Amino acid sequence: MTEGDPPRKPPTIEDVARHIGLSRQTISRVVNNKGKLRDSTRERVLSAIQELGYRPNSLARGLVTSKSQVVALIVPDITQPFYPQIAKGVEDGAYEAGYSVFLSHTAGNVDREINALERLQGHRVDGVIICNPRVDDAALDQAINNAFPVVLVNRKLPGVRGTVIWPGYDSGSALATEHLLQLGLRDLIYIGLERGHQVQSEKIRGYREQLERYNVPFDSGRVLAAVESFQGGYEAMRAFLERGDAVDGVVAFNDSIAIGAMRAALDAGRRIPEDLAIIGFGGSEVSAMVSPSLSTIDVPLYSIGRTAVMELLNLIAGTEEQHGEVHISPKLQVRESTTKKT
Amino acid sequence: MTEGDPPRKPPTIEDVARHIGLSRQTISRVVNNKGKLRDSTRERVLSAIQELGYRPNSLARGLVTSKSQVVALIVPDITQPFYPQIAKGVEDGAYEAGYSVFLSHTAGNVDREINALERLQGHRVDGVIICNPRVDDAALDQAINNAFPVVLVNRKLPGVRGTVIWPGYDSGSALATEHLLQLGLRDLIYIGLERGHQVQSEKIRGYREQLERYNVPFDSGRVLAAVESFQGGYEAMRAFLERGDAVDGVVAFNDSIAIGAMRAALDAGRRIPEDLAIIGFGGSEVSAMVSPSLSTIDVPLYSIGRTAVMELLNLIAGTEEQHGEVHISPKLQVRESTTKKT
DNA sequence: CTGTTAGCGCGTTCAG
DNA sequence: CTGAACGCGCTAACAG
Numbered sequence: 001m002t003e004g005d006p007p008r009k010p011p012t013i014e015d016v017a018r019h020i021g022l023s024r025q026t027i028s029r030v031v032n033n034k035g036k037l038r039d040s041t042r043e044r045v046l047s048a049i050q051e052l053g054y055r056p057n058s059l060a061r062g063l064v065t066s067k068s069q070v071v072a073l074i075v076p077d078i079t080q081p082f083y084p085q086i087a088k089g090v091e092d093g094a095y096e097a098g099y100s101v102f103l104s105h106t107a108g109n110v111d112r113e114i115n116a117l118e119r120l121q122g123h124r125v126d127g128v129i130i131c132n133p134r135v136d137d138a139a140l141d142q143a144i145n146n147a148f149p150v151v152l153v154n155r156k157l158p159g160v161r162g163t164v165i166w167p168g169y170d171s172g173s174a175l176a177t178e179h180l181l182q183l184g185l186r187d188l189i190y191i192g193l194e195r196g197h198q199v200q201s202e203k204i205r206g207y208r209e210q211l212e213r214y215n216v217p218f219d220s221g222r223v224l225a226a227v228e229s230f231q232g233g234y235e236a237m238r239a240f241l242e243r244g245d246a247v248d249g250v251v252a253f254n255d256s257i258a259i260g261a262m263r264a265a266l267d268a269g270r271r272i273p274e275d276l277a278i279i280g281f282g283g284s285e286v287s288a289m290v291s292p293s294l295s296t297i298d299v300p301l302y303s304i305g306r307t308a309v310m311e312l313l314n315l316i317a318g319t320e321e322q323h324g325e326v327h328i329s330p331k332l333q334v335r336e337s338t339t340k341k342t
Numbered sequence: 343m344t345e346g347d348p349p350r351k352p353p354t355i356e357d358v359a360r361h362i363g364l365s366r367q368t369i370s371r372v373v374n375n376k377g378k379l380r381d382s383t384r385e386r387v388l389s390a391i392q393e394l395g396y397r398p399n400s401l402a403r404g405l406v407t408s409k410s411q412v413v414a415l416i417v418p419d420i421t422q423p424f425y426p427q428i429a430k431g432v433e434d435g436a437y438e439a440g441y442s443v444f445l446s447h448t449a450g451n452v453d454r455e456i457n458a459l460e461r462l463q464g465h466r467v468d469g470v471i472i473c474n475p476r477v478d479d480a481a482l483d484q485a486i487n488n489a490f491p492v493v494l495v496n497r498k499l500p501g502v503r504g505t506v507i508w509p510g511y512d513s514g515s516a517l518a519t520e521h522l523l524q525l526g527l528r529d530l531i532y533i534g535l536e537r538g539h540q541v542q543s544e545k546i547r548g549y550r551e552q553l554e555r556y557n558v559p560f561d562s563g564r565v566l567a568a569v570e571s572f573q574g575g576y577e578a579m580r581a582f583l584e585r586g587d588a589v590d591g592v593v594a595f596n597d598s599i600a601i602g603a604m605r606a607a608l609d610a611g612r613r614i615p616e617d618l619a620i621i622g623f624g625g626s627e628v629s630a631m632v633s634p635s636l637s638t639i640d641v642p643l644y645s646i647g648r649t650a651v652m653e654l655l656n657l658i659a660g661t662e663e664q665h666g667e668v669h670i671s672p673k674l675q676v677r678e679s680t681t682k683k684t
Numbered sequence: 685c686t687g688t689t690a691g692c693g694c695g696t697t698c699a700g
Numbered sequence: 701c702t703g704a705a706c707g708c709g710c711t712a713a714c715a716g
Contacts, residue, residue, distance in 0.1 A: 022687085057709050064709085079427050095458075103443055
């Protein structure tokens with residue numbers, strides 16, 4: 001019966017105004033809670049809005065206010081661990097503040113990252129959070145200066161505006177290493193990534209510091225390079241074990257690698273943790289699900305996300321310095337993989 | 343030196359026009375590739391755009407075209423398995439089509455879901471994808487009819503416009519069950535959720551059908567209710583084992599529950615798969631990382647996400663019926679937890 | 685307390 | 701092929 005009601009245009013503020021014989025401005029006032037107006041008027045307007053199902057058009061509003069009430073989160077790949085939790089923190093914080101959030105993922109591709117940035121610029125987002133940015137400093141700087149405030153997660157950008165959220169990779173790694181050292185283990189190895197980037201080098205720094213603190217010589221030959229995955233950890237560990245060098249403890253770059261390494265060790269007949277203790281990094285859900293469960297460095301991802309939006313909203317509101325660094329401390333989470341049974 | 347350059351307003355189309363002494367219209371034409379114009383003119387415009395760093399204002403554009411080039415994805419919780427992969431599929435599809443995507447998560451809260459829908463309505467998004475909607479049919483119907491096209495994932499909505507993407511839960515569950523039955527197992531149990539919802543009942547249907555096909559009586563006392571988590575699976579399995587009833591095979595609602603159950607069985611001294619075979623559902627990454635690795639029903643989440651956007655873009659373009667159901671078939675993934683060693 | 689007048693930046697007519 | 705006028709829906713100034 002209902003005749004084809006194709007894209008029926010939504011009601012405008014004008015429609016509401018005419019519906020009750022008032023001016024647009026009055027409607028606008030009650031919608032935005034600005035200025036004083038009679039309660040009875042407010043009531044009438046509110047019920048008219050209700051009746052017509054009026055929703056203020058954010059596009060029009062943004063056009064005049066130069067504020068879109070939108071922020072964006074750029075991640076390399078939302079399916080990778082870390083990002084979903086960060087995204088949740090961002091979403092929650094934004095939601096509470098009345099902001100909507102764009103999600104863009106870049107597939108670790110610089111061009112796509114730049115492209116996303118430009119598109120967001122077109123949408124006039126009020127601010128952007130970028131996780132593990134791949135673009136170079138100049139591009140970032142340009143975006144920050146010309147388009148919108150930026151919060152960086154996992155990337156330090158010296159001399160550039162924008163706030164940086166930086167999980168304490170060095171301290172976390174130190175925590176992990178010290179934990180093994182306190183267990184009396186001395187033949188440690190580190191399984192990291194192929195190419196050193198900022199995160200990797202910080203983690204190795206923490207590892208090395210603790211080694212030296214315990215008077216264990218740091219041997220770069222005992223820092224293995226692995227592909228960033230379960231498989232990568234497996235391969236690296238298997239290859240190392242075949243060398244026959246002594247090892248009683250493994251510090252891994254992240255949980256996936258750690259679990260891969262653990263699996264390889266088990267397959268090679270090592271008992272965990274009796275023969276070999278392993279500790280990961282990240283505090284992923286998986287770490288509790290594997291058997292033996294994996295000790296790890298718990299990174300408070302959700303609060304990283306939340307902190308990131310809060311900082312961003314501050315930047316947007318202009319109530320804060322244009323740059324700064326927020327450090328977030330990870331915690332040691334001890335599980336079976338480093339617990340000698342008594 | 344650069345004097346405080348606070349929110350320097352971005353250049354408008356007018357700025358570009360004046361910069362090279364042409365009219366706005368000309369600029370607009372080259373930006374939108376409409377109408378014919380001299381190549382030399384196009385060149386000049388393009389380089390001016392480049393030089394000034396001009397980005398068309400999507401807000402203004404959307405205001406006049408009634409198209410925002412934005413779609414939204416609503417999920418209960420982006421940190422739950424499934425959603426990140428779906429989100430990635432959505433993002434990729436949208437990106438290629440020149441759309442940006444809003445992500446909103448609802449924490450499984452109906453009010454927040456409605457709120458998100460309204461906010462998106464305000465942003466004049468061109469369409470919305472909702473995963474596991476919690477809102478009632480009426481609210482959905484209202485949104486669909488008055489605001490934007492909707493694609494539903496994991497929710498059948500009879501008699502309502504909008505496209506539905508429905509993974510074959512029944513066939514997947516049947517696949518899992520049949521797999522165990524073919525292994526010669528007959529004392530099966532099913533570990534599902536507390537409260538039956540659409541997905542749960544479909545899965546149980548597939549389970550039951552296969553049981554009957556193999557002349558194994560279906561006993562509702564052997565359908566366990568668990569909280570949807572690793573812990574939940576663990577508890578349910580532990581409680582069941584304490585009852586002492588015979589069991590040689592477990593079909594689980596999802597991978598987390600399956601892994602929890604597996605852990606409980608191992609803790610109770612059962613060997614897997616020798617004493618007990620377990621199969622999950624979902625094809626999560628974890629399933630390959632646990633030991634023994636978990637057989638599962640692999641759901642092509644990425645392509646579900648991709649399919650969802652494609653359908654949505656079709657709806658937006660109006661080139662397609664206003665409703666329909668797209669079924670996606672999951673596949674059996676055999677791993678150690680159901681592989682008798684020979 | 686409420687109404688009137690301007691644009692915000694852009695695409696779309698319609699004349700040149 | 702190009703320029704001028706109009707309006708998308710809304711808020712910010714001013715009036716009244």
